[in-house]
Every structure is written in C-alpha cells, then in structure tokens.
Amino acid sequence: MEVMEIIKDAFVFPSKDMKTLLIYVLLSLVAAGFSFFGTVVYVLGFVNPECFMWGGMAVIISLLIGWVMYGYLISVIKSGIEQSDEVPGFEWWENFITGFNNFIVTIVYFVIPAFITVIVGYMTNVYGNAMIVAQEIYLQATYSYMGSSSAIAFDAIYQALVNLLFSLTITITVAVVVFVIFSFLQTMAEARLANTGSLSEALNVFEAAKDIRRIGIGKVIILVLLVIIIVAVIEMIFSALFSIIPILSILSIIIAPYLAFFAQRAVGLLYSDIA
Template identity: 75%
Template sequence: MDVIEIIKDAFLFPSKDIKVLVIYVLLSILAGVFSFIGTFVYILGFITPECFMWGGIAFIVSMLIGWVLAGYLISIIKSGIELDDEVPGFEWWENFITGFNNFIVTIVYFIIPAFIVVVVGYLTNIYGNFMIIANEVMSQAQNVYMGNSTFILSEAASQAIANLMISLSVTIMVALVLFVIFSFLQTMAQARLANTGSLGEALNVVEAAKDIRRIGVGKVIVVILLIIIIIAVIEMILSSVPFLAILSIIISPYLLFFAQRAVGLLYSDIA
C-alpha cells in the first residue's frame, strides 16, 4: 500500500467498531483509577504501614489491565498486517500474554540505548567533572560561610564546568539519536511480535533493523512522521479548546488505534 492509502485506511479503521473503542476507553479509565488509588494509598503508607500493601496491590491491578490494553493494541497491528478490515475483539488471555511480551520488548529496547548513553557519559567523564565542581562549590561555600573568602571558583573548577557542558552536550545528542533510532526499531519489533507471536522474533534487533530496510527507510520515516504530525495536531486542537478537552477521553484511544493500524499496514508490505 502507498503512504496515502495507509493513512486513510488507518484513520477510518477505529470508527468501524465503536463498541470495542468504548471498552478500551473504560479499561483505560479503570487502569488509571487503580493507579491513582495506588499512589494515594501508598502515600498514606507513611502514616499506616498496611497501606503500602494495598497500594502495591492497586498498582499491580493497574499494570495487569495495562498489559491487556497493550496486547490489544498489538492485535490491531496484526489486523493491519493481515489486511483484515474488521476491528479485532478483545481476547482477554491472549491480549494479556501479548501485552506482557510487549512489556519485555519495551524494556529491552529501552535498556540498550540507555546502557549506551551511560557508557558515553562515562567516557566523556560527566561524573568526574560534576564531582570536581561539587567539591569546589562545597569548599568555597564553607569558606564564605566562615568569612574567610569570597565565592570565586578555581581555574580547575571553571575548566571542569566547561568540560561538563561539552560532556553533557555530546551525551544528550547521542541520547536523542539513539532514542529516535530505537523508537523505530521498537515499532518494527512490535510489528514482528504481532506478525509471528514470538517474543524471540520481536527481540531480534538485527532483523528489526533489516525490516526497516525491506519496507524502505524513506517510507517508514514518512508514515511514522505523518502519524506523529496528525496526532499532534489533533491533540493540540483538543487542548486549545476547553469544551473539546473532554473528547480526549475518546479521541486519544482512537488515535492510538489509528497509529497501530498504520504500523500494521506498513509492515504488511513484507509480511
């Protein structure tokens, strides 16, 4: 399918079964309620220790519902891959297992760039420069407090500040590039999970990268950018008009369905 067909099909797809969309919305609200209760009760735990347990239970329930929701989104990707025009229904246990697998995929595709960023930060000596500055500031502050001198950073501390700025700039740039790259790879990993049902296939980073090349790097970038732009514009309109903000309860899940369907249709080129 070409890019315009993908976007058009994906945007209309969620409207084909509003009942399923409403179920998704209600489950999302339920997960949010349990998350809020967990946070509130956990805070009360500093007063009543038993609240720690109940807060933890509420968080777990919220997480379990979240896995079902995530698994259902993967099933929407699968519908796009199979070019199925029907909105899939909830398959509770299957959605739960798939959602759990997607949770693992998300962690793995986050840990890899996070580890690389930590290594870059170590190599550029962020920690060392920061400690030089911190020690100097503490020393100078103590001297000023004792009335022994004015607050003047040493040449070594000034150089450390300059080095820290360079280190942070390099590390942040690497982090941004890796975030973008692994976001694309994670999208392909989710499509692989939807297509094969295999966690191992989804975690195959090399093959996920090859999938982007098979589909076409340009096509993948254009489709994903269009998805981001469309969602951003609609969300901006909703947030700028107060009486429309309530519609985000329905519109945001609708846009999620749209994005997942578009990913599935994109991946159908090589499935």
C-alpha cells in the first residue's frame, strides 16, 4: 500500500467499532485509577507500613491491565498486516500474554541503546569530567571563602567545563541516534510479534533491521514521521480547544486511545508489504 492510503485507512479504522474503542478507554481509566491510588497509598506506607502492601498490589493490578491493553494494540497491528476491515475484539488471556511479551520487547529495545549510551559515556569520561568540575568548583568556593581565589582556579574550572561539555555532546548525540534507530527497530519488532506471535522473532534485532530494508527505509521513515506529525497536530489542536473550553477536556480520554489505534493500524498496514 502507498503511504497516503495507509494513513487514510488507519485514521478511519478506529471509528469502525466504537464499542471496542470504549472498552479500551474504560480499561485505560481503570488502570490509571489503580496506578494513582497505588502510588498515593504506597507513599502513605511511610506512615503506616501496611499501606506498602496495598499500594503495591494496586500498582501491580494496574500493570496487569496495562499488559492486556499492550496486547490488544498488537492485535490492531495484526489486523493491519492481514488488511482486515474488522476491528479485532478483545481476547483477554491472549491479549494478556501478548502484552507481557510486548512489555519484554519494549524493555529489551530500550536496554540496548541505554547500554550503548552508558558505554559511550564511560569512553568519553562523562562521569570523570563531571567529578572534576564539581571538585574545581568546590576548591574555588573554598579559596574564595579563605580570600585567596585566583584566575588560575577559574581557568581550571573553565577547562573542566569545556571537557565535560565535549564529552556530554558526544554522548548525547550518540544517545539520540541510537534511541531513534531502536525506536524504528522496536516498531518492526512489534509488527513481527503481531505477525508471528513469537517473542524470539520479535527480539531478533537483525531480522527487524532487515524488515525495514525489505519495506524500504524511506517508506518506513516517511510513514512513521507522518504518523508522529498527525498525532502531534491533533493533540495540539485539542489542547488549544481544551484551554478555551475546559469542560471538553473529557474528550481526551477518547482521543488518546483513538490515536493509539490509528498509529498501530498504520504500522500493521506498512508491514503487510512483506508479511
């Protein structure tokens, strides 16, 4: 399918079954409620230790509901891969298992770039340079207190800051690049999970990279950027509307899931080229 055909289909798709969308909305509200309640109660545990248990249980329930939602979004991707016009219904246990697998996929595709960033930070001595800056500032503050500050000390601080800025620039640049690359790879991994139902296939980073090449790097980038732009523009428009008419902000509980369905459907249709 062409990119614009994918966008048109994906944007209309969530409206084909508002009942399923509303179930997803309800789940998101319940999950958010348990998460908020659990966090508040857990904090109260510092006053009453028993609250730690209840707060933790509420957060766990929120996480379990979240896995069902995660799994359902994978089924939306699958509907796109199969180019089915029907919005998939909830298969609670299957959605839960798939959601758990997707949770693992998300962690793995986050840990790898995070690990690379840490390695680069170590190689560029970010931590060491930060400690030198802190030490030089401490020494300069001590000298100033004793009335013996000098231009040499300020030069030392300046040089330390230059070194820190250099190492931070390299590390942040590498971090942005690898996190962007792995966000695209994670998108393919979720499509692979939807297509095969296999966690091992989803975690195959090299095959996910090959999938991007099979579809076309340009097509993948264009579609993902278009989806991001459309979602951002819609959210900006509604945010402006909500600021003018605050009571309409209740619509946000439907808008966010609708856009999530739209994005996942687009991914599925994109992957259907090679499925």
